[in-house]
Structures are given as structure tokens and as C-alpha cells.
Amino acid sequence: MRLRPIIGWAVFSIIVATVIQIFPSSPRATFYFFKGRQRMAAKDYEGAVAAFQQSVEANPSFARTFIDLGFSYCELQKYSQAEQAFKQAMAIQPDSCAACGLGKVYRVQNRRADAEKYLRTSMQLNPQDSCALNQLGRMYYDAKEYPKAIEAFEQEVKLNPNAVSFHFLANAFHHSGKIKESIQYYIEATHANPNYENVLVDLGSAYHELGRTTEAFDVFERAVKLQPDDQKARAFLGVMQFEMGNREGAMQQYRWLLKKNPELAAELLRGYEDLSEDAKKVELLKSPPK
Numbered sequence: 001m002r003l004r005p006i007i008g009w010a011v012f013s014i015i016v017a018t019v020i021q022i023f024p025s026s027p028r029a030t031f032y033f034f035k036g037r038q039r040m041a042a043k044d045y046e047g048a049v050a051a052f053q054q055s056v057e058a059n060p061s062f063a064r065t066f067i068d069l070g071f072s073y074c075e076l077q078k079y080s081q082a083e084q085a086f087k088q089a090m091a092i093q094p095d096s097c098a099a100c101g102l103g104k105v106y107r108v109q110n111r112r113a114d115a116e117k118y119l120r121t122s123m124q125l126n127p128q129d130s131c132a133l134n135q136l137g138r139m140y141y142d143a144k145e146y147p148k149a150i151e152a153f154e155q156e157v158k159l160n161p162n163a164v165s166f167h168f169l170a171n172a173f174h175h176s177g178k179i180k181e182s183i184q185y186y187i188e189a190t191h192a193n194p195n196y197e198n199v200l201v202d203l204g205s206a207y208h209e210l211g212r213t214t215e216a217f218d219v220f221e222r223a224v225k226l227q228p229d230d231q232k233a234r235a236f237l238g239v240m241q242f243e244m245g246n247r248e249g250a251m252q253q254y255r256w257l258l259k260k261n262p263e264l265a266a267e268l269l270r271g272y273e274d275l276s277e278d279a280k281k282v283e284l285l286k287s288p289p290k
Helices: 003-022 027-041 045-058 063-075 079-092 096-108 112-125 131-142 146-159 163-175 179-192 197-209 213-226 231-243 247-260 262-286
Strands: none
Touching: 027 045, 027 063, 045 063, 063 079, 063 096, 079 096, 096 112, 096 131, 112 131, 131 146, 131 163, 146 163, 163 179, 163 197, 179 197, 197 213, 197 231, 213 231, 231 247, 231 262, 247 262
């Protein structure tokens, strides 16, 4: 008869212990912690920093506040302050998020050895946290070490499938010359986010390089519909229309670009001229000798 109440108290004790670990002990610190979280969600990072600073003043032993403070500083590109916040968090308690934050700070500062050290530490602290894999992949990607970037992003998307990382993974294959392999990951990115217009432009480019003209045209057309002001998508669509014989459609893209970016419009027009010259050469080669 007494078993259920005992179990109930045991569960309650576990919940209380968990809450104590998750939130600052001081009511004032807790208030400003949640205020900082709200400011972060609203992308008001200056406001988030101010709130988190008040929270750590009230309770300087709560690691999570320093971590969120560090990421807020990162968004403001105040990397020295972010570094100090993450280091304070690590001094309180080794944490995968704090280590990943340090790795990110060092990555953007091109301190590769330090970045890799802390990103590997983050992975050891929590193998299920995809943050460090993402930052590691970006570091290798920026250094054009595409095979290593591919390995990191492939591991990341297994833990956390997301459009941006599928895009990075696809681009890493593309830049490695493995264009066919890139296609599936561009498509995965579009499945994860159908409105991800930037990935459509890169997917269309990959299709075009493979000679899959119709698919390239369809993708560029979708990109322009999603983001009519994207000059790159407009230029690619114009090229596809020109190649497919729709000269009026191609010139419409040229005239649109001429108003927005005359330099790019001039490049597009030269591209049309080059395509015309290539077509003439092909016709001459096809013509029987006289």
C-alpha cells in the first residue's frame, strides 16, 4: 500500500534535482536567465547579453548562463567576450556546449589547432551533440579540405538532419568534383526546407554541369519564384532559357538585371554571345564539306 507514495516521492526528488541543475538557484538569476533566453529567441542579442550579465551577477556559479552569454556574444561577433564566457562555463563544469562554443570562436578566428582541440573535447563530452560536428565540418570546408568536411557533415546529419548542413555536404561533394554524388544531398536540403532558395541555385548549377538541362531549368525557375530579387538565380535562368532556344525569355532576364546590376547584366550578355558563337561553330562542323 505504501509503494506508490514512495515511488512518487522518488520521482519528485529526481525532478527537483534536475530542475536545480537546469536553472539558476537565485530567483533573480532565474528571472534574468529566462529574459535572456527570450531576447535570444527574438534575435535581440544586445538585450540577451544585458540580461545574461545580470543573471551571472546574481549567480556566478551557473554554467548554462555563461554558455548562452557566449553564444549571444558570437552573434554580435564579439569573439573575445564570447571566449571569456565559454571559458568561465568550462571552469564551472566541463560542458559539451561550452567546448563547442570555444571551438566556434577559434574557428572564426582561424585558430585551427585550438578550434579542433575544443571541438574534439565537445564530442567526447557528448557524442550525441551535433554542434561540434557542424563546426568541425565548417572549419574543414573553409579550408577547402572537402573530404574531411564531408566526413564531419555526414556524421552530423545522421544525428541532426537539417537543410543547411545538407547544403554544406552537397557543396563539399560538388567542389570535390563529385557532382553526381552532390545531387542527392542538395535534394535532401530541399526536402528539409522546401523554401531554401539558395540551395536550389546550387542544385540547378549541378544539374547544368551534368547536362541535365530540363531539371536545371525547372530548379532555377523555382528559385526565381521563391526569391524574385535573386540576381544569381535570374542570371542562371537566363542562360538556361538561351540554351533552350527561348531568346525572348533570356532577354527578359537580361533587361531585369540591367536595372539592378549593369555589370552582371553585361556579363550575362557576353555569355549569350559566347553561346551563339559556340552554336555557330557546331553548325559549321555539322555542315558537309563543299
